[in-house]
Amino acid sequence: MSVPLLTINQVRKAFGGLVAVNDVSFEVAKGELLGLIGPNGSGKTTMLNLISGALSPTSGNILLSGQPIAGLPAHKIARIGVARTFQLVRVLPSMSSLENVVAGAVFGHNKVWGDEALTLARDLLERVGLKGREDVPVAAMTYIDQKRIELARALAGNPHILLLDEWLAGLNPSELRIGMELIREISAQGRTIIMVEHVMDAIRSLCQRCVVMNSGVKIADGKSASVLADPEVVRAYLGDEDDA
Amino acid sequence: MNIPRNEILTLGAGLAGAAVLAFLPLVTEGFWLSLSVNIMLYAAICTAWALFSGPTHLVSLASAAFFGVGTYSVAIFVDVLPFPALILIAVAAGALLAILVGLATLRLSGVYFVIFTLGLAELIGQIVTWVQTNFGGAIGLYVFTDFTETHLYWMLLALTVVVFLTGWLVNRSRLGLALRIIGNDEAVARHVGVDTARARIILFAVSGAFIAVAGAIMAPRYSYITPDAAFNPMTSFLVVIMALLGGTRRLWGPLVGVVPFTVVMDFISGHFPNQTAVIMGLAFLAIVYVLPDGVTGQLETLFRRRCSLDKSSLATTAEEGR
Numbered sequence: 001m002s003v004p005l006l007t008i009n010q011v012r013k014a015f016g017g018l019v020a021v022n023d024v025s026f027e028v029a030k031g032e033l034l035g036l037i038g039p040n041g042s043g044k045t046t047m048l049n050l051i052s053g054a055l056s057p058t059s060g061n062i063l064l065s066g067q068p069i070a071g072l073p074a075h076k077i078a079r080i081g082v083a084r085t086f087q088l089v090r091v092l093p094s095m096s097s098l099e100n101v102v103a104g105a106v107f108g109h110n111k112v113w114g115d116e117a118l119t120l121a122r123d124l125l126e127r128v129g130l131k132g133r134e135d136v137p138v139a140a141m142t143y144i145d146q147k148r149i150e151l152a153r154a155l156a157g158n159p160h161i162l163l164l165d166e167w168l169a170g171l172n173p174s175e176l177r178i179g180m181e182l183i184r185e186i187s188a189q190g191r192t193i194i195m196v197e198h199v200m201d202a203i204r205s206l207c208q209r210c211v212v213m214n215s216g217v218k219i220a221d222g223k224s225a226s227v228l229a230d231p232e233v234v235r236a237y238l239g240d241e242d243d244a
Numbered sequence: 245m246n247i248p249r250n251e252i253l254t255l256g257a258g259l260a261g262a263a264v265l266a267f268l269p270l271v272t273e274g275f276w277l278s279l280s281v282n283i284m285l286y287a288a289i290c291t292a293w294a295l296f297s298g299p300t301h302l303v304s305l306a307s308a309a310f311f312g313v314g315t316y317s318v319a320i321f322v323d324v325l326p327f328p329a330l331i332l333i334a335v336a337a338g339a340l341l342a343i344l345v346g347l348a349t350l351r352l353s354g355v356y357f358v359i360f361t362l363g364l365a366e367l368i369g370q371i372v373t374w375v376q377t378n379f380g381g382a383i384g385l386y387v388f389t390d391f392t393e394t395h396l397y398w399m400l401l402a403l404t405v406v407v408f409l410t411g412w413l414v415n416r417s418r419l420g421l422a423l424r425i426i427g428n429d430e431a432v433a434r435h436v437g438v439d440t441a442r443a444r445i446i447l448f449a450v451s452g453a454f455i456a457v458a459g460a461i462m463a464p465r466y467s468y469i470t471p472d473a474a475f476n477p478m479t480s481f482l483v484v485i486m487a488l489l490g491g492t493r494r495l496w497g498p499l500v501g502v503v504p505f506t507v508v509m510d511f512i513s514g515h516f517p518n519q520t521a522v523i524m525g526l527a528f529l530a531i532v533y534v535l536p537d538g539v540t541g542q543l544e545t546l547f548r549r550r551c552s553l554d555k556s557s558l559a560t561t562a563e564e565g566r
Binding site for chain 1: 421433435
């Protein structure tokens, strides 16, 4: 295996006495679509926050193409090439959908401006299925369309790595199918993605590989099918037989 | 850089309007000119205030601090330096103060930012008083110049034009977009790569420097400068009320509030001097309750609602036609 795109090395995050991420290590190869799963409160979102710079780790290293990014401010990490969506969708409510996507293109890893940014934003809106909706105020959009906006905004920065924090959560079955197809396409175009997700069908069908966390610790890492069958993973989700 | 046609038209109209206004002192004097100086003063300050507070939604009550710093830049050096140099000192002092405040308030938002900026004006006023009584021998400073109301009017008009041009340029720039993103969601701003601290501080400095210049220009009118007058917190409140009345979504929004408010305030303070504060307070409440987005914001919402009604009815017709 060549040099991994992202290396998480013994990363730890403690909030006072609570250790949310406990010396976790894993690597992500270029072009990989990695599922990061685990029960509620296992530290998945904290892990994403550490990678994107929303939080800085208590200890440990995070390397993007060999460059240390742990503890840098979020805007610097965004410029180096990490983009993300948020667990609770965060659009820019007073701006049009086109402007929302332009926002991702202008300051991030990409740094384009003017007509170039507008063209890029239009293309991305089309790619996420919002062609013709450029001037719609995002506050008036449905939940899945707001999620599409968020995804387009993250892609607008042309990031090395895309972090999706429960991007599929809260979608109805038909929306879920559309959403999964969209992620599959983006991944097929060569984008490296880490997705935190509770929707197991999505993990099974989209992700080759999975990392499982429980109580801040990594408990499994490997091919999705075998990881999901791992007794320890099943126990983490469903509890011991004795408990039942 | 290609500039949209309608913006060129607006720009031309604005400059033409300013050119026409420049002739005002030739046709009137006394009361009307004096009132026009007030209008021009608040037009400059409110627009400068809205440059920062409009997009970021961070309500600054530090206007009086910047204004006072500008006034004192003139009062201290008026006998030793030519007036243009004093303006430059005011620019530097205002910007420097804004940068310091900006650094101190980076992590503050909402009500904490408001209170900090309010306290700041008071603090600086008190420090100036203390310095003057302990080392200056007197509370105030004299400012004698040959300027008439006409000169003040022209200078304030020029300042207003510069503020508007700056605002227009900022809105067209990455900085303007960055500020709008910050105003919408600061966390998103950081994660799309906006250096939020830098953007906030730069624009606060620009805004503060302009308000300081306004204070510097007004110094000759007072002729005797005291901290109470220069750092009067009323300035800060008036600026916020007028800007909110007009609306801060558009560059020219505050102007819509400044003109009627200044005229009405002048009338009220002339006829009901004892009730002025009460009436102003009530006006503030009324504005916040009835027009949270200001006159321009309200009009825009109405206009948009009408447009979208038209559009949606069109859309349904199209659907039916299919």
